[in-house]
Amino acid sequence: xxxxxxxxxxxxxxxxxxxxxxxxxxxxxxxxxxxxxxxxxxxxxxxxxxxxxxxxxxxxxxxxxxxxxxxxxxxxxxxxxxxxxxxxxxxxxxxxxxxxxxxxxxxxxxxxxxxxxxxxxxxxxxxxxxxxxxxxxxxxxxxxxxxxxxxxxxxxxxxxxxxxxxxxxxxxxxxxxxxxxxxx
Numbered sequence: 001x002x003x004x005x006x007x008x009x010x011x012x013x014x015x016x017x018x019x020x021x022x023x024x025x026x027x028x029x030x031x032x033x034x035x036x037x038x039x040x041x042x043x044x045x046x047x048x049x050x051x052x053x054x055x056x057x058x059x060x061x062x063x064x065x066x067x068x069x070x071x072x073x074x075x076x077x078x079x080x081x082x083x084x085x086x087x088x089x090x091x092x093x094x095x096x097x098x099x100x101x102x103x104x105x106x107x108x109x110x111x112x113x114x115x116x117x118x119x120x121x122x123x124x125x126x127x128x129x130x131x132x133x134x135x136x137x138x139x140x141x142x143x144x145x146x147x148x149x150x151x152x153x154x155x156x157x158x159x160x161x162x163x164x165x166x167x168x169x170x171x172x173x174x175x176x177x178x179x180x181x182x183x184x
Contacts, residue, residue: 051079060086
């Protein structure tokens with residue numbers, strides 16, 4: 001009877017940890033896709049050493065307090081991304097923080113289908129070569145606020161099928177551009 005109770009507690013704790021870890025990973029990825037790439041450490045700079053909780057600054061610990069109990073069980077890459085993200089968060093001004101909070105709230109308000117679409121786009125974005133991701137971020141950054149809003153409104157007005165068709169066209173153009181650049 002005691003073993004069953006312990007097993008249930010362990011299973012419950014494990015589910016909670018997985019949910020928190022998945023949520024944090026998703027939020028970090030979401031911040032990356034919505035234009036806050038500095039929050040995410042580049043894979044090339046990842047050091048394969050775990051980060052002891054005690055070595056985090058006070059601000060980092062406060063920012064990451066929700067994962068304190070799970071910190072030592074997180075993969076090293078996740079620890080480093082979260083640590084770097086918390087450091088970047090601390091360096092942001094209140095307006096930048098508010099923008100991120102607003103975007104995260106908007107994400108929370110999306111339907112499950114819309115959330116799945118955002119996740120799918122993130123996976124597609126991650127598949128792009130680093131140079132292409134950087135170029136896309138730069139192009140987005142260089143758009144005026146009006147152009148960004150026009151783009152958002154255009155996308156909002158599309159059906160899921162139209163969005164998928166647009167994504168396919170964009171992917172075909174990217175592939176053609178890559179082939180051209182590689183001399184194929």
